[in-house]
Amino acid sequence: MLNKKGGSKMKKVWMVLLLVASFGILASCTEAEEVIDEGPDSIDILVNGLQGEGTLESPYILEINLGETIEKHVSITGDYDSLEYLFGTVEDGKFVVDETTKNIHFNERSTDEYLSVVGETRGESMLRIKGKDMSSSAYVAVNTISRDGLTDNVKDYNQSLKILAIGNSFSEDAMTYLGEIFADYGMDHVVLSYLYIGGASLETHWNAVSNGTSSYRYEKNVDNDWENKGNKSLLIGLLDEEWDVITMQQASGKSGLPDTYQPFLDDLVNYVTENKLTDTTFMWHQTWAYSQSSTHSEFPNYGRDQITMYEAIINANQNLILNHESFRQIIPAGTALQNVRTSSVGDNVTRDGYHLNVYGRYVAALMWFRTITGFSIDDITYKPSTVTDQQLLIAKEAVNNAYQQMFETTASIYQ
Missing domain, CATH: 2.60.40.1080 (Immunoglobulin-like)
Known part of the structure; x- marks a missing residue:
C-alpha cells in the first residue's frame, strides 16, 4: 500500500508521461501535416x-x-x-x-x-x-x-548589339527609326538588318530557303546609316554577323490565322538554329491590326473589323508563340499601336490602311527598343520632325503600357 508521499510521486510520473505522450501525438500530427504539405491539391x-x-x-x-x-x-x-x-x-x-x-x-x-x-x-x-x-x-x-559558358559576364547591350529581322515591309516599318532611338540613348555600336520579301509569309520564307533563292532584299544599318546590300539568300544574311537577336513574324494578313503558321514556323526556326553563328535570342515581332477603313485583300478574313483582327493576332501569339520553346520574347508592336488608337491620335497610324506612317513607325521602333533592351524610354528625346511633343508623350505611354500588358489594350489618358 502506497503512502501519500509515494502516491504524490506516482501522480507526477503519470503527469510527465501524459505530457510526453501528448507532445508525441502533436509531433506526429505535425509530421503528417508536413507530408501532406501546405494544403489541398486543387489546382x-x-x-x-x-x-x-x-x-x-x-x-x-x-x-x-x-x-x-x-x-x-x-x-x-x-x-x-x-x-x-x-x-x-x-x-x-x-x-x-x-x-x-x-x-x-x-x-x-x-x-x-x-x-x-x-x-x-x-x-x-x-x-x-x-x-x-x-x-x-x-x-x-x-x-x-553565361553566353560563353565559362564566365559571369552578362551580355551588355550598351557595348554592342546586333539585330536581324526576317520578315517583310512590316519589319522595315518597325526598324526605320530604330537606329535614331539607339543613338539618342547613347548606344553607338549597334548593327540593324532585315531580310525583306514583300508580303512574305512564313511559308514564303521557307520556300525561299528550300529553293536556295537569293530573293531577299538585304538592308543593313551600321553607324545609323541604312544601306541596301542587294539581293541575298537567307543563309548569307545569317552568316553576315554574329546576331544577338533574330526576329521573325507572320505576314500581316495571316498573323491572326493559326493554321497558317505550321509546319513552316518550325522549319524556319530549325534552319536558322542550325546556321546562326552564335547563341542568338529569338524574338517574335507581333504585327498590328489594319485600320478600320483598310481595303487590304485579307481584311475580310477578320470580318473587316480591326478589333477582331487584333484579338486574333493576340490569340495566335498566346497559343503559338508563347508556347514555342525557341522564342524568348514577343515584341508587342501591335498592342502599342492599338493603345495609340485609344488616344487623340485615333486610327491614324498607317499610310495606306496597313503599312505604318511616320508616327506609326516611330511607335513601333520605340516598342522594339523597349522590349529588346529592357531599357527605359522615358528619357528618349529623339522624334521625327513631324511628331509633336504631345504625340511623343502618347507614344511613350502606349509603349510602356504595352510592355506591361502585351496582350490587351490600355486606354490612353490623352484624349
Whole structure:
C-alpha cells in the first residue's frame, strides 16, 4: 500500500508521461501535416513552351543566359488566391526551400498567367510554383549560364548589339527609326538588318530557303546609316554577323490565322538554329491590326473589323508563340499601336490602311527598343520632325503600357 508521499510521486510520473505522450501525438500530427504539405491539391499549373512535365521527378527545363529575358505563358485550372514562387533544391526526392539558390529574378511584366524572368546569377536551382496554402505545384529546373559558358559576364547591350529581322515591309516599318532611338540613348555600336520579301509569309520564307533563292532584299544599318546590300539568300544574311537577336513574324494578313503558321514556323526556326553563328535570342515581332477603313485583300478574313483582327493576332501569339520553346520574347508592336488608337491620335497610324506612317513607325521602333533592351524610354528625346511633343508623350505611354500588358489594350489618358 502506497503512502501519500509515494502516491504524490506516482501522480507526477503519470503527469510527465501524459505530457510526453501528448507532445508525441502533436509531433506526429505535425509530421503528417508536413507530408501532406501546405494544403489541398486543387489546382493544375502548366508552364507552356518548356520541355518536361512539371513534376518533381520530371521538371520543366529552363536554360537562360545571364541577363537574358525569357517569357512563357502559365495556364492554371482551378480556384486559388495567389501564386507563390519558392527556390530550392531536391534532397532525397523532396523539395527543400533554399533561397540562396535563386538564380533568376522576375521581370516587372510577370503576372500569375505570364512568367517573365531574367537570368541573374550562374548556377542551378529548382523553382517551385504553387498556389498559396496549396500543395499543387509545378517544378522548373532553372539553369542560368553565361553566353560563353565559362564566365559571369552578362551580355551588355550598351557595348554592342546586333539585330536581324526576317520578315517583310512590316519589319522595315518597325526598324526605320530604330537606329535614331539607339543613338539618342547613347548606344553607338549597334548593327540593324532585315531580310525583306514583300508580303512574305512564313511559308514564303521557307520556300525561299528550300529553293536556295537569293530573293531577299538585304538592308543593313551600321553607324545609323541604312544601306541596301542587294539581293541575298537567307543563309548569307545569317552568316553576315554574329546576331544577338533574330526576329521573325507572320505576314500581316495571316498573323491572326493559326493554321497558317505550321509546319513552316518550325522549319524556319530549325534552319536558322542550325546556321546562326552564335547563341542568338529569338524574338517574335507581333504585327498590328489594319485600320478600320483598310481595303487590304485579307481584311475580310477578320470580318473587316480591326478589333477582331487584333484579338486574333493576340490569340495566335498566346497559343503559338508563347508556347514555342525557341522564342524568348514577343515584341508587342501591335498592342502599342492599338493603345495609340485609344488616344487623340485615333486610327491614324498607317499610310495606306496597313503599312505604318511616320508616327506609326516611330511607335513601333520605340516598342522594339523597349522590349529588346529592357531599357527605359522615358528619357528618349529623339522624334521625327513631324511628331509633336504631345504625340511623343502618347507614344511613350502606349509603349510602356504595352510592355506591361502585351496582350490587351490600355486606354490612353490623352484624349
